[in-house]
Amino acid sequence: MIALEETIEVSRPVEHCFRYISDFRTTLEWDPTVLEADKTTDGSIDVGTRFALRCKAGPVTVSLEYVIEELTPFHCIVLSGKGRFFDVRDIITLEDMGRGVTRITYIAQFSYRFGLEHLARQQTAGLKKMGRASVQGLARALADDNPTPTASRDTAKRDEHLPGALSCFTRFGYRRGRSRWAPMSTDMTGKHVVLTGANSGLGAAAAVSLLEAGATLTVVIRNPANTDAMQAHFTRTAGRPADFVELADLSLLSDVNELSDRLLAEDRPIDVLINNAGALFNDFAVTSEGIEQSVALLLLSPWRMTERLLPLLEHHDSPARVINVVSGGMYTQRLDCDHLIMPEGTYNGAIAYARAKRALTVLTELWAEEWQTKRVVVNSMHPGWADTPGVQSALPGFRRITQTVLRSSEEGADTIVWLARAREAADISGKLFLDREPRTTHLRKSTKEPPGARANLLPWLRATYAALSIEGNS
Ligand SMILES: NC(=O)c1ccc[n+]([C@@H]2O[C@H](COP(=O)([O-])OP(=O)(O)OC[C@H]3O[C@@H](n4cnc5c(N)ncnc54)[C@H](OP(=O)(O)O)[C@@H]3O)[C@@H](O)[C@H]2O)c1
Incomplete structure (x- = not known):
């Protein structure tokens, strides 16, 4: 297993961060590797809610089926994702730091199939860079300070x-x-x-x-x-x-x-x-x-x-x-x-x-x-x-x-x-x-x-x- 861990602090109430992240469709807005993200089950976001993601993985695209495994309001979100070549478990912990600041710790644990782990280990630096870019994207999204809209x-x-x-x-x-x-x-x-x-x-x-x-x-x-x-x-x-x-x-x-x-x-x-x-x-x-x-x-x-x-x-x-x-x-x-x-x-x-x-x-x-x-x-x-x-x-x-x-x-x-x-x-x-x-x-x-x-x-x-x-x- 390869594990990545990143921590960010954002000036948003913990409830806002929790609601935004637990709707995993938002990955499309903050994770640069995500090309499509859909919710595939009906109803509100809860344990058992599923998401279908299509992501860039180097030169290829991979499909991942995510499901929410744990949802502890305003504190912890655990999702597991299944793909053809690897599975991933995302553990996202939120901590209310006071004065409207939230600390988010994002752990992603990758388990590879077909003996690909050895190959993935050689790419750990690239994987870490990708993880950091995603979590920085999340920090930018949660900053909610987009400029006034203009026509491109x-x-x-x-x-x-x-x-x-x-x-x-x-x-x-x-x-x-x-x-x-x-x-x-x-x-x-x-x-x-x-x-x-x-x-x-x-x-x-x-x-x-x-x-x-x-x-x-x-x-x-x-x-x-x-x-x-x-x-x-x-x-x-x-x-x-x-x-x-x-x-x-x-x-x-x-x-x-x-x-x-x-x-x-x-x-x-x-x-x-x-x-x-x-x-x-x-x-x-x-x-x-x-x-x-x-x-x-x-x-x-x-x-x-x-x-x-x-x-x-x-x-x-x-x-x-x-x-x-x-x-x-x-x-x-x-x-x-x-x-x-x-x-x-x-x-x-x-x-x-x-x-x-x-x-x-x-x-x-x-x-x-x-x-x-x-x-x-x-x-x-x-x-x-x-x-x-x-x-x-x-x-x-x-x-x-x-x-x-x-x-x-x-x-x-x-x-x-x-x-x-x-x-x-x-x-x-x-x-x-x-x-x-x-x-x-x-x-x-x-x-x-x-x-x-x-x-x-x-x-x-x-x-x-x-x-x-x-x-x-x-
Ligand atoms: N779809 C497009 O491509 C398009 C393009 C440009 C603009 N629009 C505009 O988008 C808006 C929504 O249209 P839509 O395409 O979604 O059409 P829609 O599916 O027919 O929905 C229109 C809605 O307006 C309601 N409505 C119509 N007459 C009403 C009345 N007298 N009192 C109260 N409610 C009334 C309808 O209720 P009922 O179901 O009871 O009729 C329905 O809920 C409209 O303003 C339309 O002009 C749509």
Whole structure:
């Protein structure tokens, strides 16, 4: 057997270190030899949780199946890994040194098969160097001091031309983006997140990640019949259900008002509000409150809910975050309040959708300017093209053509989770993100709004809301 031992001290509470390390998927963020790391068992991280890792070992790649053997909260994590040529036992001990400092001792014991131990002994120096690099990577990840996000040179260049920008929407764009990401070790325990549209697609994927990260989660869904299946899914995958479930049809502003009233009455401060619920309506329809449904659901609803919930977002030590889920489709449209509501005769679902998402992107920028003195940051994100139930039902033709390049829901939702969780994502406001990088909001000059259109948006929202046939509006 060959044993390696390294010790580091990090300025993070022992609970944060314990939670971060015991989810061994994080090895992808801190161990330079790890190429892929997946959790292969459902539920919360516990004794028996398994992980599949693919690692570089010199010129070859090896697969390792890890299982957690011991988990003594905040003190010790023991994992055993099995590979074709060797087994490894990782013993990680954590010690609370006081003043928020944790000492981590990492022991890795390698047992080789096929008489390879002799060969490995000759490589001990290299093995030790590798072990040190991994543990130093862990120290860097736990430092959680990533710089304020900026667009990489590669991204900025791709955004100069439509084909380059569109290539980023695919799963290949996601993979390219991922190769540049910094670790995300921020702990969400005690953070209250409100997430709309959590029972499907991107919302469901984001909910699972936020629950895994320890957040207190309020989900907003519209159909009570979906509650049990949604909560069973969260419990199976993340190990626990959402903490609170709220029901609201978000295309109805009366429902938005009632939901906001309930949340305000509960008086539970909100750290993150995620306006994710949405749909592309191919057929024209007007809600019972008398407005075309795309503009109601995709624009009026997040505007009204966010403004109503500001008192719950405002009083925090660290800035609260609002995340607006928009769409790459908005790159095709420019803001023009006179044409946000499409009449039946000229209605086109994709255009109505794109106009509403463009307006929500501009609203994000306006809010960021207006809230400069508040402790609330607001950003929009678009997920690229993700294979969700929403895309499957609204865009079957598009899906057929693009199926091989579509992202998974988890890949599409990643930037939602990053904006909600990463410490450095609170350093920036009023930007549009894709794959954890701020992106241009225009790919063509023709979509830049005419002077005055931005200034019209908030008055237009107030006037349009006031004209709805709902209680309280006369
Ligand atoms: N997937 C993509 O490629 C893509 C691309 C760009 C933008 N987006 C945006 O990403 C967000 C999530 O979409 P998705 O692809 O994950 O679609 P999805 O699977 O259809 O999920 C949409 C969610 O929104 C909810 N929702 C729809 N109408 C609602 C209403 N009136 N009241 C309350 N909730 C409502 C849905 O609830 P029900 O299940 O009850 O309908 C569902 O939970 C949307 O804002 C969408 O515009 C997605």
